[in-house]
Amino acid sequence: MGDATVANETIRPQEAAHFGALAAEWWDPKGSSAMLHKLNPVRLAFIREAIDLHWAGDIHSVKPLAGKSALDVGCGAGLLCEPLARLGANVTGVDAAAENVAAARAHAEGSGLAIDYRHGELGSLGLGQFDLVTSMEVIEHVADKQAFVSGLAAHLAPGGLMVLSTPNRTLASRALLVGAAEALGAVPKGTHHWEDFVTPEELEELLVAAGLTVGTPKGISWSPTKGLHLSDDLALNYIVTAQRA
């Protein structure tokens, strides 16, 4: 266990209240993370199918990750960690912001879930390898993308599964994610910098360079009748699996 100072960090009462409020804000389906909440079942559906295919599991089981370890990088307040824990995984969540991690801890405690949350840079935490490694909507915020992807690959256990999602760099994503979504207040201003977005081809190159093979990406699209849903249209946002070559 690498970073003991993080795990044992003691939180003063007024800070606890602050993190509780922050967690409530993150977890409010109508609050500033509304978009993430709507996205969650969609990407979970993809992840669930990937899990069932990868480990040839029972598609009806409610604990398909029983006995498996999972690492979510860029975990925020735990919107993905908590479902993974309910699916049976031993979950570790990592986020660069100490505040997010404290909020995530406060929420998991309320949900009665044991999740190991760490804050800091993934590379410096000395974590081991995991059966499932996920990182949703993070790579577009990262400066050295190859170092980031290689870091994720280093934490993937042999026979493990990785799932990444990120916005595509297209005119459609620029108009919608950066323009309209911010104007509508669906995502906080400054959340996205379009130039930093990665195309599916670029992501594949990064993953291959890290010694991984890549599955067929799925798009996450929006329509007035279906809302957000998985599709073959990768223009806005996409999600993809990877495993060791």
Add this chain to the structure above:
Amino acid sequence: MSDKRDLLILGGGLVGMTLAIAAAKKGISSHVVDRADPAELTAEGFDGRASAISTASWNLFRNIDIADALEPFGCPIASIAVTDGMKPGRIDFQPEEHEGTLGRMFPNRRLRLALFEAAQGEDLISYRPKTNVLTRHRGDHGVTAMLADETVLEASLMVGAEGRLSPTREEAGITMAHWDYSHRAMIVGLTHSKPHENVAWEIFYPAGPFALLPLLDDEDGSHRSALVWTVAEKDAAGVLAMPRSMFRAEVAKRMHGVLGEIELQGDISAYPLSFQHTVQITGDRLALVGDAAHGMHPIAGQGLNLGLRDVGALVEVMSEAARLGLDFGDAQMLARYQKWRALDSLMVMGATDGLTRLFGIPGKLPSAIRRLGMGMVQRTPPLKRWFMDEARGVSGEVPELLKG
């Protein structure tokens, strides 16, 4: 100490109890709280009503393994005859050979007995009858209800299933559009000399609809049907005060001998009729099912069927939540339930409401319009098709549990 379950179902009537059983079949646990005494509810003569169970609802009963126990008590409806006060012009809703029956008639008492028995054998159901709820709370991480004896029940999602006066719905501030028909349904069993040949009659009189629903023959072989006679609120007291022989004569007069000689069987009960609707059937960690979500006129026999479709949709949405690792109170899942149900219940209620309004106005002209209206339904295949599908509950996007 804490026995936190997935669902806290308030109201264990026909819909609430079916929900608990259907959820249990999917591994979802529940507390069920009802203020009534099941022994009273299933006593002979307590609820003389019979319900039409559509093909879709029957599929649900099959899928939750209570169909076998119910089968011997169901009377199949082969066709529905709709007439305007017995004037010429009768619509017969008759399914094609391969489409099966329009539904089956069951005494409510039998439905309750089958549900209670199935619930008793389920570890995932913790049933508390004769219990009053003092306070309800819906929080960030779960819901609780405090009972009269100060026991606190805990769960992830609260379900309001207390019927049309649901206090859970009221407390959540969900208001219903309400239309009072100012009518009362008189319910009584009939025995009759001619067999009903599995025909359900809906006879529309200016004063309100009159329905005869076929039941299985008695042990002694006498033929039976359930009568639902709708009278105006202002006449209800008078009708209820009639001596039985007079009531019988009034009923016979309206039946024109279609079933031969008739006798009344059991007590006469009366239910006020109203139509209630709300688009909002969810709140934070809250879902409404059954009459709590939509009250409607019983003439088209869809109230219970609609409630059972709520059950199918909610259980499907919840099993999906479980498969994705989402909390049972997840707002996105509840939004899906609400969207799924809103359109369906509005369609059924609109049709039922339209039917009675069409038939509820006295006078020559409306009668002519009514005959024309029926002729239209008869002549317009898509509409008729829709009515039939609706009666059988197979239109719209049907929840998995209600598929055959």
